Amino acid sequence: MPVTVVGSIAFDAVKTASGEREKMLGGAAVHFALAASFFDEVRVVGPVGDDFGEAELTVLRTRGVDVSDVEHVAGGRTFFWKGEYSWDFNERETLDTQLNVFEHFDPKLSDASRSSEVLFLANIVPDLQRQVRQQCPDARFVALDSMNLWIDIARDSLVETIGMVDCLILNDGELRQLTGQAKLVGAAREVLSWGGPSVVVAKLGEYGAALITAEDYFQMPAFPLSTVVDPTGAGDTFAGGFVGYIAAHPGEERSPEMLRRAMAYGTVIASYNVEEFGTERVARLTGPEIADRVAELERMMHFSDSPIQLRG
């Protein structure tokens, strides 16, 4: 099933222990789209400015992404984020954020984008996510990402929007903040009780991601890498692989087995994403490379007990 993603298209400036980039293609919708493009057609909806050119569009088109709904705002400049990571990548400092054309973003979906049966609402103001959700009445699987800012200043709107989607993807700290539940499982169960999402995915950063449904708990480690170059976009790349995998199985029930596999594809594509700056690695990633790492992940996760006599 084709996938529509609505969210930020950006230029990022990033400095890490491995080097830096002054201006590179980024944004949640871009990272998501590149990852999801391995599974089905992806339609990107988001605004860009005059500084966004053919070179950037070509990165998306080369992966078969439909950029018809990338809205060029004449006279505007593209969303810009600048950040720096600590030596061990566990903290990041935002040095500059320029909303630019994103400040007055009013999502306009073409008939094609509206007709997608799978929809990803990347992290934008919850009111806009809800508006997009309402424009896509035929969507059969809708996933949503958000952030602590909206929990702080627009919690009611965010909760209302979450009630209209099938899958919530959040950092585990944000899930706890959103629900006031101290433990991840409790926080996810609380969200599942709201009547909207039947699937909750908690992003655990370098520790991987957890999948919680009414009948399942599953945790997948991040693919182990001895060096990381740039973690920017890892979460959205994961979401692209996860949602893309589900989109590629239209007739299939969303069984625990299927959702666990979707987690693996998200995990693997995200692991490639962080090996180079921005979109550089995923832009030239191949299907066989993904399959190789999924197979390695399967071996890496294998565990079977053998009976033992315990004392007591």
Next chain:
Amino acid sequence: MPVTVVGSIAFDAVKTASGEREKMLGGAAVHFALAASFFDEVRVVGPVGDDFGEAELTVLRTRGVDVSDVEHVAGGRTFFWKGEYSWDFNERETLDTQLNVFEHFDPKLSDASRSSEVLFLANIVPDLQRQVRQQCPDARFVALDSMNLWIDIARDSLVETIGMVDCLILNDGELRQLTGQAKLVGAAREVLSWGGPSVVVAKLGEYGAALITAEDYFQMPAFPLSTVVDPTGAGDTFAGGFVGYIAAHPGEERSPEMLRRAMAYGTVIASYNVEEFGTERVARLTGPEIADRVAELERMMHFSDSPIQLRG
């Protein structure tokens, strides 16, 4: 094979979102011993004061633990720690530490304790750990825990001691601090290159634990719980299950499969430990309860891919 553990025996005062205890049995050696007691005989070496009585010894004896080398220092008081956890258990503040009899601890091992083929050096000053290691020349598997304090003030001694053990068990942040390597895999590989440990276990807190050897990377999630009462001693309980499992397989090669199973037993016993204060839950834990959760963990970790056609 019998297991000797050398480390702290303590009284803890703990406050968490679930309640508080003014004075309860604790200490690394105690938590380790109770967990390891499900697998083989455990001999505890550590000092206590006049305030440590029959009630506390009975907790250990009931689990078959050999307390002959629990050294009663006349006129002294038992090591005391007081701490409080944040609402989500992700931070803890130490409110009081009284070393008491632990300040001049000089480990005295009986012939029985010296003869154990498995040895756990719980977190104490590295010079003492090394001294104990040298008293046990016949030990075939020696594991060591430590903490950031010793990396800060006694790194050379700690590195020398690590070079004399088979297995290093540390928090992932401490592994990074110890090696200066930003990523866990790199940090563990660095330790493996020192010529001592062939097994590195990184404790990931609520995210579980990772096992790294020359040929294997394995990560096991913490057993998911919707409520936690008291995380104190979870790491040492994990170590007790992990090392105890290895001790219970004397003739067996330490294969990846065996070490992965040891991780599961450590994980499961630690999950029971945090469900009540201090040693309360593990003290009455049973073998069938452990087996049940190991089986659940196996189901929870199952992942198998199925072929998919990727675009590109």
